[in-house]
Structures are given as C-alpha cells and as structure tokens.
Amino acid sequence: MTSGRSDLVTEVFEAQRDRLRAVAYRVLGSHADAEDVVQEAWLRLDRQDASTIGNLAGWLTTVVGRISLDILRSRHAHPETAYGQELSDFVVIPDDDPAPDEQAALADSIGLALLVVLDSLAPSERLAYVLHDMFAVPFHEIAHILGKSADATKMIASRARRKVRSTPHPAVSTREHRRVFEAFRAAAVGGDFEALLRVLDPNVKLTVDTAGGVVVTLGATEVAAGARMFSGEVARHRPILLNGMPGNMSWRADGSPLSVFAFTVVEARITAIHIVIDPAKLASIRLPEPA
Incomplete structure (x- = not known):
C-alpha cells in the first residue's frame, strides 16, 4: 500500500x-x-x-x-x-486432504446453497x-x-x-455429501436410471455454465436422462470443494480440464447440480490434475 x-x-x-x-x-x-x-x-x-x-x-x-x-x-x-x-x-480447492490454510479458507466461506x-x-x-x-x-x-x-x-x-x-439447505456433513455424490456418479457411469432417480430430488435443478451461456434443466427425470455427461471423456478426476460445496473436477486424457461440478444435498437427495464446462472459466482454475 x-x-x-x-x-x-x-x-x-x-x-x-x-x-x-x-x-x-x-x-x-x-x-x-x-x-x-x-x-x-x-x-x-x-x-x-x-x-x-x-x-x-x-x-x-x-x-x-x-x-x-x-x-x-x-x-x-x-x-x-x-x-x-x-x-x-x-473458488475451487482440492478436497483430498485439505492443508491447514485451506481448512481456514473453508471455515471462512459458505456453500452455494446458503448463498441462494x-x-x-x-x-x-x-x-x-x-x-x-x-x-x-x-x-x-x-x-x-x-x-x-x-x-x-x-x-x-x-x-x-x-x-x-x-428454507431448506444442506445440513449434512461433507462425508455424507460425498457419499450421495459417489452414489450418483456410480449410477451415471453404470447407466442405472432407477438408481439415479433414487438419489435425485424430484425437483432437482441442473445448471450448466457453458461457453455459450447458462443452460438450466429442471426435474429428476430430465436430469437423469442427461446424466451421461458425467461418464464421457473423463480420464482423471479428483474431489474438490467448489465455493465450499463438495464436487469433482475432471480432465481429459490430454490433460485439458473437462468439467467442474458440485452438488447441493438435502436429506440425502441431490437438489441442485452446478456444472462448469466453459473452457475460459476452467482455464482460470489453478488446480493440477492428479498424477
């Protein structure tokens, strides 16, 4: 100064x-x-x-x-x-094993759900x-x-x-949140439509931030039908915290970032999914891919 x-x-x-x-x-x-x-x-x-x-x-x-x-x-x-x-x-930080300064950053932030x-x-x-x-x-x-x-x-x-x-907002632990997320990812990768519906809230909101703008999908059936986006080109991924909410970041085989996404969980069901696939925004994230 x-x-x-x-x-x-x-x-x-x-x-x-x-x-x-x-x-x-x-x-x-x-x-x-x-x-x-x-x-x-x-x-x-x-x-x-x-x-x-x-x-x-x-x-x-x-x-x-x-x-x-x-x-x-x-x-x-x-x-x-x-x-x-x-x-x-x-703000994206790794959720593998947060260092003390990252723990402090998390304590000083609030999740997307509470922001809403x-x-x-x-x-x-x-x-x-x-x-x-x-x-x-x-x-x-x-x-x-x-x-x-x-x-x-x-x-x-x-x-x-x-x-x-x-107003309902997550009161679950990060571990419980992660369990719900893993159940969703397993169902998406396995193409298990019924399992997807079990973990999705009927009124779930999917928001995808693309280079062309924001795309919103509402409803469990519609979101489950498009869940293949979670199992496409992913070569590597690692758990992250996106604005304090558990999620994942994934990379393609060539090392370029593919997506960042986070979930809002209420009473063991996913009520909102936030995905970023905009290349410009992904390029701004300084998070190394896992070895």
Missing part, C-alpha cells in the same frame, strides 16, 4: 483485512466484489483522520457494511445484472443477519449502518433468521 498513513493504522487494517473480506463475501456472495469492497474501505480510511476514530476495527466494519449494502441495493434495483452471479464467481438462501433476503435483512448472526456485530452498530433504530434492526434480523431457517 502506498499511503501517508502511520504504520500503526496500516498494521491495524492489515490485521482486519481477512475479517473484512469475510464479512463482505458473506454479505455479497462474490469474492471479486468482496476484494473491491475491502480496497474501497482502505481508500476511505486513507482519506480519514485516524485520530478521530475511536474504534478502528468497528469503523472499518461499518464502512464495509455500508459499501456492501449499497451494492446489494443496486443489485435489487437492477436484478438483471445479478443474474447468474453464483456462476460467475467461484441469502439471495432471497432483502438487502437490509441480509446485512443484519450476516453481521449479527455470523460475526456477532452488536445491533446498535448494525442500526447505524442501516439508518434504523436498534429495535427495528433486531426485528429485521429476526425476520431474516426465520426465512433462513425455514
């Missing part, structure tokens, strides 16, 4: 950077947007007289919250710009829920961001909490 700020202010900011990034990501569901928000928070701090800030960590959280809230409100005002958001920004749930909340609800329930920010500080009273903010958070709890 090039700034005239004191080393102490810079040191405090850097100590808070990971937390601020986590707050912004959980509010916005986009790593790219989260990075932009944190950078903007630094620029605002750079223009601020630090001696007037009593609680620098709290000030930074407030700034990040306000910037994130503005972005959320803009998305709701122009929903067409947010279409496919969950497909345009993803949070996307159903109004901007003020999402901010209040994330800040209070995930980061234990006091209601009076959140109220300051929202421009509401503390009591009104508590009601907003409570409403958001009820919506999140009433």
Whole structure:
C-alpha cells in the first residue's frame, strides 16, 4: 500500500483485512466484489483522520457494511445484472486432504446453497443477519449502518433468521455429501436410471455454465436422462470443494480440464447440480490434475 498513513493504522487494517473480506463475501456472495469492497474501505480510511476514530476495527466494519449494502441495493434495483452471479464467481480447492490454510479458507466461506438462501433476503435483512448472526456485530452498530433504530434492526434480523431457517439447505456433513455424490456418479457411469432417480430430488435443478451461456434443466427425470455427461471423456478426476460445496473436477486424457461440478444435498437427495464446462472459466482454475 502506498499511503501517508502511520504504520500503526496500516498494521491495524492489515490485521482486519481477512475479517473484512469475510464479512463482505458473506454479505455479497462474490469474492471479486468482496476484494473491491475491502480496497474501497482502505481508500476511505486513507482519506480519514485516524485520530478521530475511536474504534478502528468497528469503523472499518461499518464502512464495509455500508459499501456492501449499497451494492446489494443496486443489485435489487437492477436484478438483471445479478443474474447468474453464483456462476460467475467461484473458488475451487482440492478436497483430498485439505492443508491447514485451506481448512481456514473453508471455515471462512459458505456453500452455494446458503448463498441462494441469502439471495432471497432483502438487502437490509441480509446485512443484519450476516453481521449479527455470523460475526456477532452488536445491533446498535448494525442500526447505524442501516439508518434504523436498534429495535427495528433486531426485528429485521429476526425476520431474516426465520426465512433462513425455514428454507431448506444442506445440513449434512461433507462425508455424507460425498457419499450421495459417489452414489450418483456410480449410477451415471453404470447407466442405472432407477438408481439415479433414487438419489435425485424430484425437483432437482441442473445448471450448466457453458461457453455459450447458462443452460438450466429442471426435474429428476430430465436430469437423469442427461446424466451421461458425467461418464464421457473423463480420464482423471479428483474431489474438490467448489465455493465450499463438495464436487469433482475432471480432465481429459490430454490433460485439458473437462468439467467442474458440485452438488447441493438435502436429506440425502441431490437438489441442485452446478456444472462448469466453459473452457475460459476452467482455464482460470489453478488446480493440477492428479498424477
């Protein structure tokens, strides 16, 4: 950072950077947007007289919250710009035997399923829920961001909490999730249509991110009928976590990436499948194929 700020202010900011990034990501569901928000928070701090800030960590959280809230409100005002958001920004890490730093990254992320749930909340609800329930920010500080009273903010958070709890999303362990996935893959490779139907939710949603755009298929019968895509040119594959959700990445015999996919599992059935076969997006993933 090039700034005239004191080393102490810079040191405090850097100590808070990971937390601020986590707050912004959980509010916005986009790593790219989260990075932009944190950078903007630094620029605002750079223009601020630090001696007037009593609680620098709290000030930074407030700034990040306000910037994130503005972005959320803009998305709701122009929903067409947010279409496919969950497909345009993803993080892939191996799930073979996560290293300590990868474990920390997982603990600091949320799965695609919960992102979908949070996307159903109004901007003020999402901010209040994330800040209070995930980061234990006091209601009076959140109220300051929202421009509401503390009591009104508590009601907003409570409403958001009820919506999140009433919306089905995975509560299964990674091991159980992986078991369901392996059952699906075995049925797909073996062409066992009935076994596929047993593991698929009747209303399963298949989303495929291709070079030509997003293709969506709804319903267990339709998804099962197209399951041969899971057993085509695959030469090698390895378990991964896609935005925190268990899945697989596969490569062709020539070493080029073929696909990345992840599953949402609810009550031992697959409710959503997210596949990326867009060559440009696959090329951006720095994950070596297994030996």
